[in-house]
Amino acid sequence: MEKPEKEVTIYxxxxxxxISAATVSRGLKDRAGTNKDTKKRILDAALEMGYQSNSFASxxxxxxxxxxxxxxxxxxxxxxxxxxxxxxxxxSEANLTLIISQSLEDVKKEVGCAEAMYSNRIDGLxxxxxxxxxxxxxxxxxxxxGTPVIFFDRISENRHFPGIHIDNFKAAYEVTTHLIQxxxxxxxxxxxxxxxxxxxxxxxxxKQALADNGIPYDPQLVMVTGxxxxxxxxxxxxxxxxxELPDGIFATNDQxxxxxxxxxxxxxxxxxxxxxxxxFNNDPLTSIIEPNLTTVNYKGYExxxxxxxxxxxxxxTPEKRSPANVLLGHELVVRESSLRxx
Amino acid sequence: MEKPEKEVTIYxxxxxxxISAATVSRGLKDRAGTNKDTKKRILDAALEMGYQSNSFASxxxxxxxxxxxxxxxxxxxxxxxxxxxxxxxxxSEANLTLIISQSLEDVKKEVGCAEAMYSNRIDGLxxxxxxxxxxxxxxxxxxxxGTPVIFFDRISENRHFPGIHIDNFKAAYEVTTHLIQxxxxxxxxxxxxxxxxxxxxxxxxxKQALADNGIPYDPQLVMVTGxxxxxxxxxxxxxxxxxELPDGIFATNDQxxxxxxxxxxxxxxxxxxxxxxxxFNNDPLTSIIEPNLTTVNYKGYExxxxxxxxxxxxxxTPEKRSPANVLLGHELVVRESSLRxx
DNA sequence: CTGTTAGCGCTTTCAG
DNA sequence: CTGAAAGCGCTAACAG
Numbered sequence: 001m002e003k004p005e006k007e008v009t010i011y012x013x014x015x016x017x018x019i020s021a022a023t024v025s026r027g028l029k030d031r032a033g034t035n036k037d038t039k040k041r042i043l044d045a046a047l048e049m050g051y052q053s054n055s056f057a058s059x060x061x062x063x064x065x066x067x068x069x070x071x072x073x074x075x076x077x078x079x080x081x082x083x084x085x086x087x088x089x090x091x092s093e094a095n096l097t098l099i100i101s102q103s104l105e106d107v108k109k110e111v112g113c114a115e116a117m118y119s120n121r122i123d124g125l126x127x128x129x130x131x132x133x134x135x136x137x138x139x140x141x142x143x144x145x146g147t148p149v150i151f152f153d154r155i156s157e158n159r160h161f162p163g164i165h166i167d168n169f170k171a172a173y174e175v176t177t178h179l180i181q182x183x184x185x186x187x188x189x190x191x192x193x194x195x196x197x198x199x200x201x202x203x204x205x206x207k208q209a210l211a212d213n214g215i216p217y218d219p220q221l222v223m224v225t226g227x228x229x230x231x232x233x234x235x236x237x238x239x240x241x242x243x244e245l246p247d248g249i250f251a252t253n254d255q256x257x258x259x260x261x262x263x264x265x266x267x268x269x270x271x272x273x274x275x276x277x278x279x280f281n282n283d284p285l286t287s288i289i290e291p292n293l294t295t296v297n298y299k300g301y302e303x304x305x306x307x308x309x310x311x312x313x314x315x316x317t318p319e320k321r322s323p324a325n326v327l328l329g330h331e332l333v334v335r336e337s338s339l340r341x342x
Numbered sequence: 343m344e345k346p347e348k349e350v351t352i353y354x355x356x357x358x359x360x361i362s363a364a365t366v367s368r369g370l371k372d373r374a375g376t377n378k379d380t381k382k383r384i385l386d387a388a389l390e391m392g393y394q395s396n397s398f399a400s401x402x403x404x405x406x407x408x409x410x411x412x413x414x415x416x417x418x419x420x421x422x423x424x425x426x427x428x429x430x431x432x433x434s435e436a437n438l439t440l441i442i443s444q445s446l447e448d449v450k451k452e453v454g455c456a457e458a459m460y461s462n463r464i465d466g467l468x469x470x471x472x473x474x475x476x477x478x479x480x481x482x483x484x485x486x487x488g489t490p491v492i493f494f495d496r497i498s499e500n501r502h503f504p505g506i507h508i509d510n511f512k513a514a515y516e517v518t519t520h521l522i523q524x525x526x527x528x529x530x531x532x533x534x535x536x537x538x539x540x541x542x543x544x545x546x547x548x549k550q551a552l553a554d555n556g557i558p559y560d561p562q563l564v565m566v567t568g569x570x571x572x573x574x575x576x577x578x579x580x581x582x583x584x585x586e587l588p589d590g591i592f593a594t595n596d597q598x599x600x601x602x603x604x605x606x607x608x609x610x611x612x613x614x615x616x617x618x619x620x621x622f623n624n625d626p627l628t629s630i631i632e633p634n635l636t637t638v639n640y641k642g643y644e645x646x647x648x649x650x651x652x653x654x655x656x657x658x659t660p661e662k663r664s665p666a667n668v669l670l671g672h673e674l675v676v677r678e679s680s681l682r683x684x
Numbered sequence: 685c686t687g688t689t690a691g692c693g694c695t696t697t698c699a700g
Numbered sequence: 701c702t703g704a705a706a707g708c709g710c711t712a713a714c715a716g
Binding site: 007050052053054055056057059060065067074075076077078080081082084085088089092097098099100101102113115116118119120121141145255258262284285288289290301 | 392402420443455600626
């Protein structure tokens with residue numbers, strides 16, 4: 001009873017209506033020059049017979065897949081799931097298909113994902129790079145074929161590809177300046193892999209703010225980790241062992257900041273009195289934890305939408321456009337964790 | 343300079359090596375019966391010429407896409423992003439491609455997603471239903487074609503399709519019983535659309551626990567909403583207007599529970615003394631909020647993996663197997679929000 | 685072990 | 701406005 005029935009093709013429709021497959025093909029699209037009447041008959045028959053166009057055949061013929069690929073380091077992070085939701089929204093609105101894979105922060109896997117996407121003949125690619133991805137040679141093949149590739153958040157330094165990102169330097173500069181204004185003189189930054197633009201920029205913004213305020217930069221006060229909640233705990237433990245405690249902590253990721261802060265609180269430190277705190281991302285956690293965490297708001301959903309929109313635009317107007325980066329806004333969200341009432 | 347170069351096909355390789363395309367095709371796979379030597383020459387040439395198999399052509403020929411489709415209500419929820427990460431992990435391990443779309447809780451969009459998936463000739467489909475999806479007729483076409491469809495979390499009542507889920511009835515029964523044991527006598531349940539198995543089962547589990555403990559069921563104490571954080575606020579406002587306050591609140595979603603709890607706390611109520619609280623899902627928020635929220639732990643990543651694994655299994659062994667539901671474990675996580683020290 | 689042939693389902697000239 | 705025919709790139713018989 002469950003035999004994989006024969007597919008309904010345009011030939012079946014053609015036969016039934018005693019017309020040619022070519023006409024059916026035309027009728028199903030809005031091709032110029034098709035009798036209104038036959039068109040209606042075709043559409044009716046298609047509906048009745050349960051016809052569904054075979055996208056392989058049509059893609060093969062058209063050399064166009066209508067598929068957008070996305071490669072991200074990790075699907076299950078607050079930021080990424082927001083970004084992907086934004087991408088999906090745009091892609092489905094444009095009647096395109098979305099294929100997704102994750103590199104799990106592994107460069108080898110990233111290369112594999114790219115190859116799979118290439119075989120799938122995607123029409124465009126959105127990428128947020130894995131931790132250690134410096135080289136972007138594995139995306140050059142797309143360019144050679146004329147397939148647009150756009151990076152977002154974790155972008156490529158290769159100016160050949162456009163990237164959507166926020167001004168991480170400026171955001172970090174603002175956070176650090178704010179902490180200094182609250183009286184902090186010994187600010188620790190917990191950040192991530194310096195191969196990534198986002199973390200390198202955040203470190204530089206921090207350094208610049210220190211310099212501009214006459215505070216010497218102390219490399220001892222920079223901790224580079226994976227920024228996971230577990231890393232936050234480790235960072236707190238290391239801090240508790242320091243001879244001289246910092247009076248401000250700027251963790252470039254909220255989840256890491258929150259777990260770090262909790263350990264320090266349990267150890268008896270008062271936030272923000274003993275140590276002022278700031279994170280990055282405006283994770284929902286930040287407005288639940290006590291005291292609420294100062295952070296940088298940075299809309300993933302919107303970034304996904306913008307990236308997808310730009311990509312889709314290039315799909316339809318492939319005329320050579322100089323690749324340019326797009327800078328999205330961000331905002332410093334000041335909350336109690338860094339506010340020292342004077 | 344960026345002309346979309348001609349694709350390299352097996353014919354190009356064949357011509358170069360003076361052999362037939364069929365041999366090249368065989369050589370590229372591990373088809374039985376191919377000269378080791380020619381195979382090596384083929385692989386070398388392919389690599390050198392930058393050949394990438396065209397999956398449309400091969401899919402068209404094979405009537406097999408190696409694509410798994412996923413339709414979920416919303417990509418950007420903690421649970422869903424976990425589940426999707428688990429699915430992706432399994433799918434990519436099996437060397438399949440994943441296409442994803444979201445129904446945004448809209449039945450019409452869900453139908454559209456299903457049609458798009460159908461056109462894309464996916465080999466298997468994973469679905470978590472939209473809020474109002476009762477009817478699953480739009481998935482019957484897959485069955486007719488022999489494409490396996492498996493539901494997860496928000497499953498179908500149609501026993502024709504297998505579903506992966508947890509025992510929502512039992513979990514709710516446990517939560518409610520726990521609240522009763524803590525001395526609650528007037529427990530409010532905030533839950534979601536009763537068309538969905540997950541929420542209907544949670545309500546039934548709650549009712550059963552009341553009955554088993556001799557507490558009369560009061561329909562006034564059941565509030566059905568979308569369970570968003572905003573809904574949590576509204577629920578709190580409605581509670582504050584009640585003549586007689588509940589002494590326990592069981593919200594079937596953590597985010598909703600958290601925002602509800604915050605409003606009540608701001609109104610001066612003590613948790614758990616005045617009102618004991620429990621949520622559902624074990625969202626990271628629950629162990630940040632004060633007091634920590636009692637909840638039900640329920641692993642999205644694992645559910646995604648199990649669903650994908652089962653689907654992939656059926657792909658390769660399409661022999662008729664009676665569809666059966668798979669029940670995954672859950673655990674009651676008791677925290678301070680419901681613990682009344684006696 | 686390898687070549688020939690046919691065709692998956694669709695689109696698109698080119699003629700009518 | 702419609703039909704005939706060719707071909708996108710690959711693979712599975714079927715012969716050799």
